[in-house]
Amino acid sequence: MDVRMRAEERLDVARAVAAEAAVLLENDGVLPIAPGARVAVIGAFAKEPRYQGAGSSKINPVSLDCAWDALEASGAACVFAPGYDVATGETSEALLDEAARVAAAADVAVVFVGLPDAWESEGSDRADMKLPAGHDALVERVCAANPDTVAVLQGGSPVELPWRGGPRAILLSYLAGCRGGRATADLLLGRANPSGKLAETWPERLADTPCAGFFPEKGRQALYRESVYTGYRYYDAAGAKVAYPFGHGLSYTTFSYRDLRVEADGEGGFAVSCLVRNEGGMFGKEAVQLYVAPLDPGAFRPPQELKGFAKVALEAGEERRVELPLPRRAFAGYDADAGAWRVEAGVYEVRLATSSRDVRLRARVEVAGSPRRDDGAPDAYRRVRPGGFTDEAFKELYGRPLPKKVVAMRPYTANATVGDLKASLVGRAVHFLLRHELRLFLPDDAAARAQAELAVMDAPLRALAMSGTDMNLVDAVVDIVNYRFVRGFRKLRALKSRSAAKAASPDGSPPASCEDDVVCRGR
Known part of the structure; x- marks a missing residue:
């Protein structure tokens, strides 16, 4: 099959993917924007979008659009205010006042905020989950000027939203790619219906995460105290309040679920299906999520886990049966003592949901397997509570002394970080x-x-070589920081001589020999 496409066709696919990936976090009816409405488009990201990752993931797209151009091209009556500096996120009273004036004169204000490149990149971890202070201030000022405000978030990961509850709608576009501008306009104007679901839980604050008290770790070890309770597994087990649960995502229409069927597949698993109906007045897509919950496990396990999902497209009023396979392996948990996956016999609940916190249908099934056993896990891992896990509980679970914390890497190697x-x-x-x-x-x-x-500070010294620096220079630096000054400076002198000889060569080729042949050979 020939899957080659013309450039314009590829861009159309990028636009459709960006629209389907966006997640409507909040909406009390302000979206989609009514035809003929005067729209205030606020925020520098509307014209200079954050559309891809930073660092080595950056590419040069064949074409790049923006939401401002797409909204203008749609014929909407738009007025723009930048609100903040696009590179830093910083704002000023003058910028905030201008944004407020533009917002107050419009029927709807759409404010674009998110994480600048420098705040979210490879090679370093974010120190917090905050947006730039200028972005937060802008949303608050715009909401005060116009209650019919929509916030559009651009970025690759969860952030704290201290102003949540202010805007009437929040649309998460993530890093939407080269056609994210058109896709965002499609969603805002109702030409496309949001159908994305969160692939992670959004906590209200960094302090609500299970590792907030320990990360970043001191030294060169990171203890995974949360064990199997990563992501939604922890938040659901602890009953923690979150901003938005895993799998959450709204639509401009509504969907109903009914007639759950769970039938044995003859191979130890089940075929799960239900009827999903589009109850609203416009076309939409719904991602049906399948969770499995062990009701009385012997070994400690998350209260439920996602085991499958299916996205169904439905016209207004249409109903269709959605089918999801549930193989026997979906009931297995890892037995660390046996070093193998094991299905524990018992009763499990099969759940169909629209998020990890919104279960629509459920049924219990009996599953044959290995006898139920108590794995001796501490109570903290059986009755999970908000606040994460202590060193003492993790040490009891680990069953042996924790690794000694190594603070400094001595002697240094090329794998040592600048920090x-x-x-x-x-x-x-x-x-x-x-x-x-x-x-x-x-x-x-x-x-x-x-x-x-x-x-x-988080970059290893060897990363310099990835940027084109001669690895021999890295080796020389390693020698010097380990106080091997003579050897280190010999390497530096040899590199300097080699560089001078190369520059003097008519064709720019390296010399046949140099002052230190070992260095020249990169040893």
């Missing part, structure tokens, strides 16, 4: 110089400077 070098006198000098250079490079942007410093 590791701060344990040495030379490394502290290097760190001081780097911070000095960052202040020169970003003199007026403390937030971006802090993010850049995090990225640099």
